[in-house]
Amino acid sequence: MKEHNIPLLNTSTQTQVFIGGQWQARRDQPGPMNIYLATRGFVEAATRKCMAKYTNVQFQEQTTVINLVGSGDRVTGVLTRTKAGSEVELSADLLVDCSGKGGNTCSWLKQFGVEAVPEWSVQHGISYTTMLFKRDNDDIPIESQDGRSVAHRTRVLAVYPDDATPPKYSRHGLFWPVEHDQYQCSLIGVGKDPAPTDYEGFVRFSETLAHPAMANLLKGLKPIGPGTMYMVPTSRFRLFHKLDDVLPNSFLCLGDSVMNVDPVFGQGKIR
Numbered sequence: 001m002k003e004h005n006i007p008l009l010n011t012s013t014q015t016q017v018f019i020g021g022q023w024q025a026r027r028d029q030p031g032p033m034n035i036y037l038a039t040r041g042f043v044e045a046a047t048r049k050c051m052a053k054y055t056n057v058q059f060q061e062q063t064t065v066i067n068l069v070g071s072g073d074r075v076t077g078v079l080t081r082t083k084a085g086s087e088v089e090l091s092a093d094l095l096v097d098c099s100g101k102g103g104n105t106c107s108w109l110k111q112f113g114v115e116a117v118p119e120w121s122v123q124h125g126i127s128y129t130t131m132l133f134k135r136d137n138d139d140i141p142i143e144s145q146d147g148r149s150v151a152h153r154t155r156v157l158a159v160y161p162d163d164a165t166p167p168k169y170s171r172h173g174l175f176w177p178v179e180h181d182q183y184q185c186s187l188i189g190v191g192k193d194p195a196p197t198d199y200e201g202f203v204r205f206s207e208t209l210a211h212p213a214m215a216n217l218l219k220g221l222k223p224i225g226p227g228t229m230y231m232v233p234t235s236r237f238r239l240f241h242k243l244d245d246v247l248p249n250s251f252l253c254l255g256d257s258v259m260n261v262d263p264v265f266g267q268g269k270i271r
Ligand SMILES: Cc1cc2nc3c(=O)[nH]c(=O)nc-3n(C[C@H](O)[C@H](O)[C@H](O)COP(=O)(O)OP(=O)(O)OC[C@H]3O[C@@H](n4cnc5c(N)ncnc54)[C@H](O)[C@@H]3O)c2cc1C
Pocket: 063, 064, 065, 066, 098, 099, 100, 101, 102, 103, 104, 128, 230, 232, 254, 255, 256, 257, 260, 263, 266, 267, 268, 269, 270
């Protein structure tokens, strides 16, 4: 991250949040939490580069897991298919399933006698539309709004609805600097209300947020391309812990394959 000059955020003093109809005060906290601001693609590429340094880690490029392999009550590996179409079995002492919310875990478990995995789900229809803009500064060109901390620069701007409690929770937006001299802005709609992916429509959506700061900011910036829309229709929690007696051994589920939550309220990677 340091190598690539990724902007660093002091979350307590450099975050400007409008919520519940007012600006939140920024305070210097003892032991502030500092985080690097980068896109997911950048973080994943950096993680992969770090992992490649370990000689006991192997990557299977362009390969899909198509089933679990096992016998009796034990998972012993996976069956994979390469891009060229050949099927290869990989064996494992412990299999960790981190195939995310779209993974096939539940259907694969049927061969081990697990007919159905109980789950809780909530439909909320959250959508993110994200657009990148050119930047020439780590800071966001707006002044602090709380009147007390103008000395601190703003690195994250968040505009939340006046009433931030469900079901009234609605349109909101987040803005921050990322790698390669870019700003990233995500505009979020709730209940199948996505922000458009074209610049004009994106700005129009931002004008409907609870405070004009986001729209004013976007109007002064040049988009790098059209936005990308991502729909998160449902939050889901698979209750694997209720199946202790029937789940096969040597098999572990992690991350979104267990629980994927509305990213507005839950942060998957730190779960
Ligand atoms: C819009 C949005 C914003 C978010 N913001 C944040 C945030 O700010 N902070 C945070 O902590 N979290 C955030 N999250 C949540 C976070 O992205 C997820 O919780 C996290 O990525 C889950 O990691 P995972 O490894 O379990 O699954 P994933 O990241 O979904 O990875 C699963 C991988 O497995 C691969 N895969 C699936 N099936 C197979 C197969 N059969 N064979 C081979 N490969 C397969 C998939 O292609 C994918 O690459 C956000 C999520 C969304 C949608």
